[in-house]
Amino acid sequence: MREIGIGVLGFGTVGAGVVEGLFKNGDLIAGRSGIFPVVKKIADLDVQSDRGISLPADILTTDAAAVIADEEVDIVVELVGGTAIAKDLTELALRLGKPVVTANKALLADHGAELYALADERDTGIYYEAAVGGGIPVLRAQREGLIGNQIESIFGILNGTCNYILTRMEREGLPFDDVLADAQALGYAETPPDLDIDGIDTAHKAVLLASMAYGAAVPMEACPTSGIRGLSKVDIANADELGYRIKLLAIIKRHAGSVELSVEAALVPKAAMIGSVNDSFNAVFMKGDIVDDTMYYGRGAGRLPTGSAVISDIMEAAADVLHEAGSPIGITMMREHASLTYLSADEVQKRCYLRLTLADEPGAMAQVMNVLGEHSINVASVIQKELHPNGAVPVVVLTEQAREADFCGAIETISSLAICKAEPIRMRLEDFEDESR
Amino acid sequence: MREIGIGVLGFGTVGAGVVEGLFKNGDLIAGRSGIFPVVKKIADLDVQSDRGISLPADILTTDAAAVIADEEVDIVVELVGGTAIAKDLTELALRLGKPVVTANKALLADHGAELYALADERDTGIYYEAAVGGGIPVLRAQREGLIGNQIESIFGILNGTCNYILTRMEREGLPFDDVLADAQALGYAETPPDLDIDGIDTAHKAVLLASMAYGAAVPMEACPTSGIRGLSKVDIANADELGYRIKLLAIIKRHAGSVELSVEAALVPKAAMIGSVNDSFNAVFMKGDIVDDTMYYGRGAGRLPTGSAVISDIMEAAADVLHEAGSPIGITMMREHASLTYLSADEVQKRCYLRLTLADEPGAMAQVMNVLGEHSINVASVIQKELHPNGAVPVVVLTEQAREADFCGAIETISSLAICKAEPIRMRLEDFEDESR
Numbered sequence: 001m002r003e004i005g006i007g008v009l010g011f012g013t014v015g016a017g018v019v020e021g022l023f024k025n026g027d028l029i030a031g032r033s034g035i036f037p038v039v040k041k042i043a044d045l046d047v048q049s050d051r052g053i054s055l056p057a058d059i060l061t062t063d064a065a066a067v068i069a070d071e072e073v074d075i076v077v078e079l080v081g082g083t084a085i086a087k088d089l090t091e092l093a094l095r096l097g098k099p100v101v102t103a104n105k106a107l108l109a110d111h112g113a114e115l116y117a118l119a120d121e122r123d124t125g126i127y128y129e130a131a132v133g134g135g136i137p138v139l140r141a142q143r144e145g146l147i148g149n150q151i152e153s154i155f156g157i158l159n160g161t162c163n164y165i166l167t168r169m170e171r172e173g174l175p176f177d178d179v180l181a182d183a184q185a186l187g188y189a190e191t192p193p194d195l196d197i198d199g200i201d202t203a204h205k206a207v208l209l210a211s212m213a214y215g216a217a218v219p220m221e222a223c224p225t226s227g228i229r230g231l232s233k234v235d236i237a238n239a240d241e242l243g244y245r246i247k248l249l250a251i252i253k254r255h256a257g258s259v260e261l262s263v264e265a266a267l268v269p270k271a272a273m274i275g276s277v278n279d280s281f282n283a284v285f286m287k288g289d290i291v292d293d294t295m296y297y298g299r300g301a302g303r304l305p306t307g308s309a310v311i312s313d314i315m316e317a318a319a320d321v322l323h324e325a326g327s328p329i330g331i332t333m334m335r336e337h338a339s340l341t342y343l344s345a346d347e348v349q350k351r352c353y354l355r356l357t358l359a360d361e362p363g364a365m366a367q368v369m370n371v372l373g374e375h376s377i378n379v380a381s382v383i384q385k386e387l388h389p390n391g392a393v394p395v396v397v398l399t400e401q402a403r404e405a406d407f408c409g410a411i412e413t414i415s416s417l418a419i420c421k422a423e424p425i426r427m428r429l430e431d432f433e434d435e436s437r
Numbered sequence: 438m439r440e441i442g443i444g445v446l447g448f449g450t451v452g453a454g455v456v457e458g459l460f461k462n463g464d465l466i467a468g469r470s471g472i473f474p475v476v477k478k479i480a481d482l483d484v485q486s487d488r489g490i491s492l493p494a495d496i497l498t499t500d501a502a503a504v505i506a507d508e509e510v511d512i513v514v515e516l517v518g519g520t521a522i523a524k525d526l527t528e529l530a531l532r533l534g535k536p537v538v539t540a541n542k543a544l545l546a547d548h549g550a551e552l553y554a555l556a557d558e559r560d561t562g563i564y565y566e567a568a569v570g571g572g573i574p575v576l577r578a579q580r581e582g583l584i585g586n587q588i589e590s591i592f593g594i595l596n597g598t599c600n601y602i603l604t605r606m607e608r609e610g611l612p613f614d615d616v617l618a619d620a621q622a623l624g625y626a627e628t629p630p631d632l633d634i635d636g637i638d639t640a641h642k643a644v645l646l647a648s649m650a651y652g653a654a655v656p657m658e659a660c661p662t663s664g665i666r667g668l669s670k671v672d673i674a675n676a677d678e679l680g681y682r683i684k685l686l687a688i689i690k691r692h693a694g695s696v697e698l699s700v701e702a703a704l705v706p707k708a709a710m711i712g713s714v715n716d717s718f719n720a721v722f723m724k725g726d727i728v729d730d731t732m733y734y735g736r737g738a739g740r741l742p743t744g745s746a747v748i749s750d751i752m753e754a755a756a757d758v759l760h761e762a763g764s765p766i767g768i769t770m771m772r773e774h775a776s777l778t779y780l781s782a783d784e785v786q787k788r789c790y791l792r793l794t795l796a797d798e799p800g801a802m803a804q805v806m807n808v809l810g811e812h813s814i815n816v817a818s819v820i821q822k823e824l825h826p827n828g829a830v831p832v833v834v835l836t837e838q839a840r841e842a843d844f845c846g847a848i849e850t851i852s853s854l855a856i857c858k859a860e861p862i863r864m865r866l867e868d869f870e871d872e873s874r
Binding site: 017021022024025028029031032033129135136137140141144145146147148149150215271272273276277281288289290291292293294295296297298299302304305307308309311312315316319323324325 | 454458459461462465466468469470566572573574577578581582583584585586587652708709710713714718725726727728729730731732733734735736739741742744745746748749752753756760761762
């Protein structure tokens, strides 16, 4: 039995989950792999708080650099978070030729290219299964399981906080602000919640999935991002009535000569499998040119699920260290292309949900339909709802596919009509025709 | 760029898919992995038929042994099928120290232990991602992604033919025999269909999943197996009315000191994610003690999807060959324990669906309820349907959890009652409370 020494940087939620998992199942892991993972050192600024884990003496220290440099530490696990200190510590480990396992999506989305280059230069690796989809082994599936495939599309529900909020809004008919406040009180959402609810966390993960799919370090600027802040319960109820749910999606599609990338709230069919991904669960739908549709589902966050992914990376890094495999396959997949072309947001073809508030007068609907027609937008269905108390008529339109630029033009014109009584609401609709067969 | 030589044995559906995939995406795979997979030789008894792939001259031969022995062949891909010649050829390759990639679940379920031992003795590996779940990288997820987890349970929909038949029976209200005949005419089911519809193919796959989960070569005898042959459309309609669908499930559960294993048709909730796995799709739900619920979904069969999984194994074997990694982790996971204890079928706790046909007379239902009570079976719900033309009353009962031995005893007693007018129908019910949250 060979041993491998682990140094953990950051003993917060995930750090404690990793250590707990390694202590609990260390023998099992060693039996399976022939390698015993031994936690040699843990660094955290807080060496006092009880994490409910009994540790050997002298294992906990405030000196992260000493943990990295420790001769007994073969693999460095970076769970500090953020992009400042975490970057310094990651670089320190890589410069010593030690592989780094991390769950830090922000760090990799912002500084991935230079860190991968440094790892490669020092003939070692960065392993980041836990950075996307929490406990779901989705990067491993993509990188190894689908290695023979050109990736045609990826749809991800990648933020558990947003999915939890959306699920409760739908089930309980509550407004966004109430559910968010409750989620914060329960510890399911952070304060401030911006990274989650504005889609930035999802965009970090989308960028990592796209980078791996297309072999280039995709910058955050390539991913137009919006979130679910202020989403109205009216739209959730309308979607429900029409057979849809609203999900915050990462959308990645391969077109001839370009890649489409965005993070946005979208209507998805309740009857499709993606409509069954509720509460804080995550899922990634990935279509390859050879394998066709695949899907990966599980807990996208949490102490132990994220710990499970970190442990899988530790054992992969351990095998690579022992085989002297050097800079592993996951990294070379990022460097396959020099550059990618991104589809301009204006050129994206999509279906949309529109909610309009029109004056209750003859010809109002006709004016709207004329504007849509002038912008080459075909209407799939229209629902005119009962009168509002104030005399305005709510109208819901589901469109066929059209260009984003045409949607923007049409909405601008509709907004300017005298019969338009409130700012139009628009959301993407993805019908998952293939996936829901 | 390093090259790796591939020898393919069997140029049927999957063999052609593998070769087509490697030809189509060889450059992409090489860009990602740094290894170019080159098909050096293909063996098949039929060297005449057009598979729609243009091959280099002299690549196709009838001499499988010569392909294995060929110096340029580093990796042998066994796609011959069956357990006779396939076993001989696999042994021949392993004895030469060449890794074998295979999609042959029957071969591994029946002869896995001796083949793994031989591979280990010759310091090489057997790779079989394509043997379970077709294109879904589920074994890789289990073996690597969940390496830190004790596997608590696995539920698999693993046979596309059965799932296709069940889906069509439900959607079109057709009887089993008609859908089977149609599936055979369309090439979705084989003639004879026994391996699929009697659950044997699913059991082969269940045994491989359980073997990997618990580190022992699980024998087929440990898996009580039944299929969907003769399933009545009445039961499908009843299930539908109650909010369930019938699926052929592989069920693996870990109990204190034993493993529960079976293949059987079962009712699953339509609203749970497993209820959305329709048509010929496969899915595996796997719960780990650390990661909690995960799920993997995709095409369980077909030329290209299965080819995708074979290609992923080829590239893993290639990396192992080039790193001289020897006998890889997947195999050691099979040898972790010397033996397993299997839960006796009589002791399995489950919920059941019962369909009884009772005489239309006072007290008939009371007699049934008494029998169930005497066998410690609690009733969750009862539906008494309209009278049949012949005066018999159809009654549907959903039970709470009870022991299989008690169900057997109760059914035997009920069958012997004068008021019991037809053989009772019984099926397992899995409510997936955890997975459907």
